[in-house]
Amino acid sequence: MFDQPESFVTSDGRTIGGVMMEMKNITLRFGGVVAIQDISFDIREGEIRAIIGPNGAGKSSMLNVISGFYNPQEGEVWYKGERRPSMKPFEVARQGIARTFQNIALFEGMSVLDNVMTGRLNHMKAGILSQAFWYGSAQREETENREVVERVLDFLEIQHIRKTPVSRLPYGLKKRVELARALAADPKILLLDEPMAGMNVEEKEDMSRFILDVNDEFGTTIALIEHDMSVVMDISDRVVVMDYGKKIGDGTPKDVRSNQAVIDAYLGVAHD
Amino acid sequence: MFPDQFLFGVEVMLNGLMAGVLYALVALGFVLIFKASGIFNYAQGVMALFGALTLVGIMDGQVPFAHLINSVFGTDVHHFGWHVPAFLSILLVMVVMVGLAWCVQHFIFRHLVGQEPIILFMATIGLAYFMEGFGDMMWNSEIKKLDIGIPQGGSMWIEEATSFLGGTNFYGFFIDKLEIVASLVAIVLVIVLVAFAQYTKQGRAMRAVADDHQAALSVGISLSFIWVLVWSLAGFVALVAGIMWGAKSGVQFSLSLIALKALPVLMLGGFTSIPGAIVGGLIVGVGEKLFEFLIGAPFLGGATENWFAYMLALVFLVFRPQGLFGEKIIERV
Amino acid sequence: MFYRESGDFSETYPADSQTFPIKFDRYRYYAVLVVAFLIIPFIINDYWANAILVPFLIYAIAAIGLNILVGYCGQVSLGTGGFMAVGAYACYKLMTTFPDVSIMFHILISGGITAAVVTLFGLPSLRIKGFYLAVATLAAQFFLVWLFNRVAWFYNYSASGQINAPDRTVFGHLVTGPNTDAWAKYMICLVFLTFAGIVARNLTRGSLGRKWSAIRDMDIAAEIIGVNPLSAKLSAFAISGFFIGISGALFFSVYLGAVEVGEAFGIQKSFLVLFMIIIGGLGSVFGSFAGAAFMVLLPVLLKNVLVGGLGWDTALAAHLEFVIVGALIIIFLIAEPHGLAQLWRVAKEKLRLWPFPH
Numbered sequence: 001m002f003d004q005p006e007s008f009v010t011s012d013g014r015t016i017g018g019v020m021m022e023m024k025n026i027t028l029r030f031g032g033v034v035a036i037q038d039i040s041f042d043i044r045e046g047e048i049r050a051i052i053g054p055n056g057a058g059k060s061s062m063l064n065v066i067s068g069f070y071n072p073q074e075g076e077v078w079y080k081g082e083r084r085p086s087m088k089p090f091e092v093a094r095q096g097i098a099r100t101f102q103n104i105a106l107f108e109g110m111s112v113l114d115n116v117m118t119g120r121l122n123h124m125k126a127g128i129l130s131q132a133f134w135y136g137s138a139q140r141e142e143t144e145n146r147e148v149v150e151r152v153l154d155f156l157e158i159q160h161i162r163k164t165p166v167s168r169l170p171y172g173l174k175k176r177v178e179l180a181r182a183l184a185a186d187p188k189i190l191l192l193d194e195p196m197a198g199m200n201v202e203e204k205e206d207m208s209r210f211i212l213d214v215n216d217e218f219g220t221t222i223a224l225i226e227h228d229m230s231v232v233m234d235i236s237d238r239v240v241v242m243d244y245g246k247k248i249g250d251g252t253p254k255d256v257r258s259n260q261a262v263i264d265a266y267l268g269v270a271h272d
Numbered sequence: 273m274f275p276d277q278f279l280f281g282v283e284v285m286l287n288g289l290m291a292g293v294l295y296a297l298v299a300l301g302f303v304l305i306f307k308a309s310g311i312f313n314y315a316q317g318v319m320a321l322f323g324a325l326t327l328v329g330i331m332d333g334q335v336p337f338a339h340l341i342n343s344v345f346g347t348d349v350h351h352f353g354w355h356v357p358a359f360l361s362i363l364l365v366m367v368v369m370v371g372l373a374w375c376v377q378h379f380i381f382r383h384l385v386g387q388e389p390i391i392l393f394m395a396t397i398g399l400a401y402f403m404e405g406f407g408d409m410m411w412n413s414e415i416k417k418l419d420i421g422i423p424q425g426g427s428m429w430i431e432e433a434t435s436f437l438g439g440t441n442f443y444g445f446f447i448d449k450l451e452i453v454a455s456l457v458a459i460v461l462v463i464v465l466v467a468f469a470q471y472t473k474q475g476r477a478m479r480a481v482a483d484d485h486q487a488a489l490s491v492g493i494s495l496s497f498i499w500v501l502v503w504s505l506a507g508f509v510a511l512v513a514g515i516m517w518g519a520k521s522g523v524q525f526s527l528s529l530i531a532l533k534a535l536p537v538l539m540l541g542g543f544t545s546i547p548g549a550i551v552g553g554l555i556v557g558v559g560e561k562l563f564e565f566l567i568g569a570p571f572l573g574g575a576t577e578n579w580f581a582y583m584l585a586l587v588f589l590v591f592r593p594q595g596l597f598g599e600k601i602i603e604r605v
Numbered sequence: 606m607f608y609r610e611s612g613d614f615s616e617t618y619p620a621d622s623q624t625f626p627i628k629f630d631r632y633r634y635y636a637v638l639v640v641a642f643l644i645i646p647f648i649i650n651d652y653w654a655n656a657i658l659v660p661f662l663i664y665a666i667a668a669i670g671l672n673i674l675v676g677y678c679g680q681v682s683l684g685t686g687g688f689m690a691v692g693a694y695a696c697y698k699l700m701t702t703f704p705d706v707s708i709m710f711h712i713l714i715s716g717g718i719t720a721a722v723v724t725l726f727g728l729p730s731l732r733i734k735g736f737y738l739a740v741a742t743l744a745a746q747f748f749l750v751w752l753f754n755r756v757a758w759f760y761n762y763s764a765s766g767q768i769n770a771p772d773r774t775v776f777g778h779l780v781t782g783p784n785t786d787a788w789a790k791y792m793i794c795l796v797f798l799t800f801a802g803i804v805a806r807n808l809t810r811g812s813l814g815r816k817w818s819a820i821r822d823m824d825i826a827a828e829i830i831g832v833n834p835l836s837a838k839l840s841a842f843a844i845s846g847f848f849i850g851i852s853g854a855l856f857f858s859v860y861l862g863a864v865e866v867g868e869a870f871g872i873q874k875s876f877l878v879l880f881m882i883i884i885g886g887l888g889s890v891f892g893s894f895a896g897a898a899f900m901v902l903l904p905v906l907l908k909n910v911l912v913g914g915l916g917w918d919t920a921l922a923a924h925l926e927f928v929i930v931g932a933l934i935i936i937f938l939i940a941e942p943h944g945l946a947q948l949w950r951v952a953k954e955k956l957r958l959w960p961f962p963h
Contacts, residue, residue, distance in 0.1 A: 312736050339920075339921050340921060343915070343916070343917040343918070343921055344915075380935055380939070383939045384938065384939060387938075387942075389735055389736060390679075390681055390735050390736060390739075391938055391942065393681075393735075393736045393739065394681075394879070394883060394934065394938060395934070395935055395938045395939075397876065397879070397934065398930075398931045398932070398933075398934030398935040398938065399931060399935065400931070401876075401927050401928075401930050401931030401934065402927070402928055402930075402931025402932050402935065403931070404927050404931070405924045405925065405926065405927025405928035405929075405930075405931060406924075406927075406928050406931075408924040408927070409921065409924045409925065409928065412920075413920065413924065532743065532872070535740045535743065536740070536744075538740075539737065539740055539741075572755065573755040573756070574755070575751060575754075575755065576751070578747050578750075578751045579744060579747035579748040579751050582740075582741075582743050582744030582747055582748065583744050583748060585740070585741070585744065586729060586741045586744040589729060589732065589733050589737060589741060590728075590729050590732050590733070
């Protein structure tokens with residue numbers, strides 16, 4: 001349904017590249033419950049791709065399939081032109097896919113800095129002896145990665161709380177720290193699970209701005225799930241609409257907005 | 273007529289079953305508390321010890337803290353000089369166990385609501401230490417005889433009735449009367465507990481709390497009342513286990529170690545399942561006796577009962593982490 | 606007034622991630638090292654060495670080991686006693702099989718052997734969590750004690766079933782055996798403790814430490830951001846086992862000299878070390894020191910006051926010790942789950958602002 005050339009330029013001047021990840025006929029079941037039924041879509045390089053749908057539509061399950069937490073019973077995940085074999089979540093992460101969580105999943109016993117540093121773990125390779133005596137590669141690596149992390153903290157405007165334990169932060173800041181942790185991993189694809197859930201208007205605006213800035217400055221491909229229709233329509237390039245585990249729409253926000261099935265399933269009910 | 277070796281094996285199994293019943297009894301106390309409050313009560317065994325100690329103390333008319341009083345005031349008190357009948361003593365100890373339950377809830381777990389399970393577990397280890405020292409200070413730590421009139425010794429009747437099964441070297445199954453009584457008591461106790469949970473108002477409230485704390489609160493169930501209730505019930509179960517075990521091998525420190533044996537029982541049976549606790553207890557009881565009889569004593573130098581249950585549970589857990597009857601765990605993000 | 610960080614800026618990232626970023630702390634650390642290495646060895650006597658300092662040093666190593674596993678990686682173990690026994694028996698076998706090799710190597714290799722054994726028992730942690738795992742480690746505890754009790758090869762077929770440490774020297778000075786000087790016992794333990802403390806501190810502030818803490822705080826999220834739970838957990842088991850093994854080896858060879866396994870390394874030992882880290886502070890190297898000191902000093906203190914001062918008998922004092930330890934565990938878990946280390950931090954916070962708290 002989407003016939004576009006290898007790469008194209010959007011109305012606001014960003015370049016969208018070729019297909020980076022493709023989901024082919026994914027079906028996911030829990031016992032007898034079908035969470036996702038035969039869904040296919042792709043994610044192109046550099047775009048902001050949204051997955052929307054009413055509660056229980058299977059959006060979170062979809063994100064979990066992409067990040068390797070669930071393995072679908074049927075279907076294939078293609079990444080960078082190759083079929084991805086069934087993988088453990090940490091292996092998927094090492095391929096450059098980072099994510100945030102709907103219910104914040106920060107490491108509560110650590111400071112903001114340490115939390116964001118965990119995002120760099122896959123870039124740190126120092127051996128155990130070097131770490132034990134804190135010489136050579138361990139020390140060098142720590143400093144190099146600290147610099148990367150400080151840039152991310154700076155970018156998301158949370159430098160001032162770097163030494164604060166995350167358990168003391170308010171909700172909105174926690175969400176931002178989580179974004180920082182995912183971003184610190186330098187991901188090829190960034191998955192955001194309801195990044196604006198539970199936020200007030202101001203915080204939502206901040207978060208939207210950060211998402212757009214991340215995409216703009218680092219060229220990061222972003223796939224996000226969101227409830228808030230208005231925000232999604234504003235920031236995403238293309239939208240997949242799900243309902244009861246099936247795909248009922250796929251296209252630009254404008255296309256989706258005028259799609260009758262989507263209006264029936266979602267828009268007409270949630271937004272009058 | 274069966275070969276003697278086989279019959280000895282059967283006898284070992286029967287004795288294992290009896291030991292298993294006692295393990296199951298202790299495990300039951302764990303399950304009760306765990307289901308209702310998510311607390312894994314390491315102190316269950318010490319509660320059994322404490323119950324038995326207090327029972328002996330009351331029956332013999334010991335002066336509580338005699339040792340301490342004598343040390344501080346230089347006096348020489350030890351006994352009041354009276355004897356309390358067993359039945360009355362048991363009632364008194366039950367009152368003590370309720371008091372203990374209230375203290376545990378009021379002074380410890382009320383302050384730990386919402387903590388991680390592992391913190392609660394470590395708190396019960398602290399509780400176990402506290403109670404062990406406290407019990408010893410109150411009633412001193414000598415090994416005591418506990419006799420409340422349960423018949424003891426091998427049952428001649430069973431021996432004679434079964435001796436025809438084997439050859440001349442086989443004299444019939446040796447089964448201790450005490451263990452038969454213990455098994456009967458355990459069975460009655462389980463029936464009473466299940467009936468309590470199913471048919472009484474408090475029992476229903478207890479199950480509601482076990483299911484969902486928040487929901488139970490919202491329909492007006494008092495959590496702290498329920499928790500005192502389950503700790504009291506667990507205290508009674510511990511008392512029964514303490515009486516049985518104490519009558520068998522004296523009231524002493526090692527009694528608190530049977531609690532440790534109940535842990536593998538729970539890992540086999542699943543932490544939330546009453547039938548699981550019973551089946552697990554029987555498996556452990558029979559398994560460790562048979563293993564010792566068939567493999568441990570002849571080939572491994574004996575005393576394998578010390579670890580067999582844990583190793584069994586460990587191997588089992590790796591293949592079925594939720595136990596025999598536990599619910600399957602689905603992980604979510 | 607003297608304790609302050611104003612005017613004490615970190616200008617580089619390495620300076621900011623060092624162990625003692627505040628100058629005053631750094632100087633105090635050097636001062637402690639000077640006292641421990643250059644003053645105490647000259648004034649120590651047998652009573653102080655045997656009753657307080659040597660057990661403190663050895664337990665502190667074990668506590669550091671257990672704290673890595675429990676406090677940093679969140680995997681509760683009740684098998685410490687059994688694991689210390691592995692270190693002790695490994696050391697004994699090495700000492701008697703290779704009498705010409707330095708005991709320093711024996712102790713280090715004992716740590717390595719223990720690390721392997723602990724890792725083996727850590728394998729179930731990949732499938733089971735929380736207190737399920739804690740109970741599984743009990744299997745290790747009981748099995749290992751039974752093993753060293755029943756298999757005569759481990760105690761060289763001695764009639765008593767005990768193991769006895771032969772005389773061994775380091776740089777010509779006896780460090781094991783009944784004729785060892787107090788300062789020599791103290792020094793060898795101090796060297797290993799310093800080593801353990803530095804390594805533990807470095808590991809826990811680096812990338813491995815962050816992996817452990819991530820697994821502890823939220824294992825599923827940790828796996829999704831790219832931490833391999835297998836390697837993270839097993840490395841914690843291995844390093845924890847390494848230190849616990851060293852402490853077991855020292856406990857046998859330097860401190861006790863003769864060991865009967867059930868008595869020295871029973872389940873009570875597992876709890877003792879666990880209590881040290883709860884009281885001292887989970888997830889803190891300093892807390893391991895504080896907890897070990899506390900748990901070593903408490904019985905000595907009670908004995909001196911109650912038995913020596915008030916004339917109580919020792920059994921009663923021992924019972925009271927149980928009551929106090931049990932109560933303290935509960936109080937710490939309720940009031941200060943991060944233990945003495947946190948109290949210390951709070952005190953420093955206060956001191957930093959003193960005398961103007963606002």
